[in-house]
Amino acid sequence: MSSILIIDDEKDLLNMLARILELEGYRVYKAETAKAGKEVLRQQVIHVLLADVKLPDGNGISLVEEYKSISPETEVICLTAYGNIPDGVQAIKNGAMDYLVKGDDNRKIIPLVSTAAEKSQLRFKIKKLHARIQGDYGFDKIIGTSGAIREAIQLAQKVAPLDTTVLLNGETGTGKEIFAKAIHAHSERKTEQFLAINCSALGRDILESELFGHKSGAFTGAQKDKKGLLEEAHQGTVFLDEIGEMDIDLQAKILRFLEEGTFIKLGDTKETKVDVRVIAATHRDLKAGVDKGIFREDLYYRLSAFTVVLPSLNERAEDIPQLAEYFIKLFNAKNRKQVARMSPEFQKALQQHHWKGNIRELRNIVERAIILAETEVLEAELLPMDFYFSRYLAKNASVLSLKEVEQNHIQNILEYVNGNKTKAAKLLGIGLTTLYRKMEEYGLHL
Numbered sequence: 001m002s003s004i005l006i007i008d009d010e011k012d013l014l015n016m017l018a019r020i021l022e023l024e025g026y027r028v029y030k031a032e033t034a035k036a037g038k039e040v041l042r043q044q045v046i047h048v049l050l051a052d053v054k055l056p057d058g059n060g061i062s063l064v065e066e067y068k069s070i071s072p073e074t075e076v077i078c079l080t081a082y083g084n085i086p087d088g089v090q091a092i093k094n095g096a097m098d099y100l101v102k103g104d105d106n107r108k109i110i111p112l113v114s115t116a117a118e119k120s121q122l123r124f125k126i127k128k129l130h131a132r133i134q135g136d137y138g139f140d141k142i143i144g145t146s147g148a149i150r151e152a153i154q155l156a157q158k159v160a161p162l163d164t165t166v167l168l169n170g171e172t173g174t175g176k177e178i179f180a181k182a183i184h185a186h187s188e189r190k191t192e193q194f195l196a197i198n199c200s201a202l203g204r205d206i207l208e209s210e211l212f213g214h215k216s217g218a219f220t221g222a223q224k225d226k227k228g229l230l231e232e233a234h235q236g237t238v239f240l241d242e243i244g245e246m247d248i249d250l251q252a253k254i255l256r257f258l259e260e261g262t263f264i265k266l267g268d269t270k271e272t273k274v275d276v277r278v279i280a281a282t283h284r285d286l287k288a289g290v291d292k293g294i295f296r297e298d299l300y301y302r303l304s305a306f307t308v309v310l311p312s313l314n315e316r317a318e319d320i321p322q323l324a325e326y327f328i329k330l331f332n333a334k335n336r337k338q339v340a341r342m343s344p345e346f347q348k349a350l351q352q353h354h355w356k357g358n359i360r361e362l363r364n365i366v367e368r369a370i371i372l373a374e375t376e377v378l379e380a381e382l383l384p385m386d387f388y389f390s391r392y393l394a395k396n397a398s399v400l401s402l403k404e405v406e407q408n409h410i411q412n413i414l415e416y417v418n419g420n421k422t423k424a425a426k427l428l429g430i431g432l433t434t435l436y437r438k439m440e441e442y443g444l445h446l
């Protein structure tokens, strides 16, 4: 149901209008002064505001701007006295949708209010969608309180509303794509498309056609004209992942696009112009690419003007427990599990691990553990073996004798299975008696 607010100090007219609109099924609010009206506008969702131009506490024409700033989604229709048409025209200039001449336009009221209400309903719907997009992809979905991640978030938040090209630099799985989505969700372009492409996954020709599009007959198999990603994303954002892997000729084409906003499709003779913001990402040191001659220097300077460096998970190990808890909740819900917490050993192992795959790897490790878990606690033995070995290798980087390696290995396996000898013997591929003998020999008591 749409809601209407009428602000008019002529009581009879106010009540009559309210009655008519109520009979049409609208929820009607009434106010006799601009001040009271603004209060209602702040507190209620109002789709259409019918506002008298001459009010005891202000002039409705200049008030239109105030009404719109309190509730931009509300459509304003001004009520002017007979012979005051210029007032109505001025009201429209100030942001009103239309005006009605009191007493003269009675037949127009219902259709005009109905159109205004529909328009406003749409605006409120869009507003809700914006909020949902921001909720799903906003910066608050980026978990972590370490200095390194907060710094990256703050930088990205600052640049998000601007139209600046951004370069996200970080190892695989550090969250480059979720940062790109958050930047888009906090920009003016948030209601338009966010399209992503991985420049390392496609060959040069396919990537060119995917990005810029082609005309029919541009190459064998190009039967129809095809829009590229940049054209599809017009007014939105394109995320160029792994830009460091892009072919050097295509780099020139992207640079031209970043500078001029134009490109030529494959097989075309004229330029295409689109309005797209580019967010690029790489796990490489692009400067080193420039030195090696595989990345264009001019593109490097164009892109690196605003770089956000995403820290690796190893650089922010203090965020691991919080991230792991977040993933526990996520995968509990997905797998209908009820894991309540991590054991101290599980958490310690996560914090000691060397994360090559960063948050993606952590996410996968936690999901695996949740699936395997049979109790409400995640125990260290739910961690995969290679995970255990990377810990082991990190701990034993020095040169050791064969005997020391064996001793350490047995010790670590025993720790890994919480002292369960049967499990340890099975993992070690030896009999239980051999295990006891070796434990005796090495003085291992667990």
Ligand SMILES: Nc1ncnc2c1ncn2[C@@H]1O[C@H](COP(=O)(O)OP(=O)(O)OP(=O)(O)O)[C@@H](O)[C@H]1O
Pocket: 141, 142, 143, 144, 170, 171, 172, 173, 174, 175, 176, 177, 178, 179, 241, 283, 359, 360, 363
């Ligand atoms: N700070 C974070 N908080 C919560 N989840 C995160 C965070 N960073 C990354 N993730 C999650 O980790 C996974 C990997 O993130 P993402 O795909 O954004 O990384 P990437 O750097 O783009 O990886 P690649 O370079 O391999 O494309 C995703 O599932 C993402 O939702």
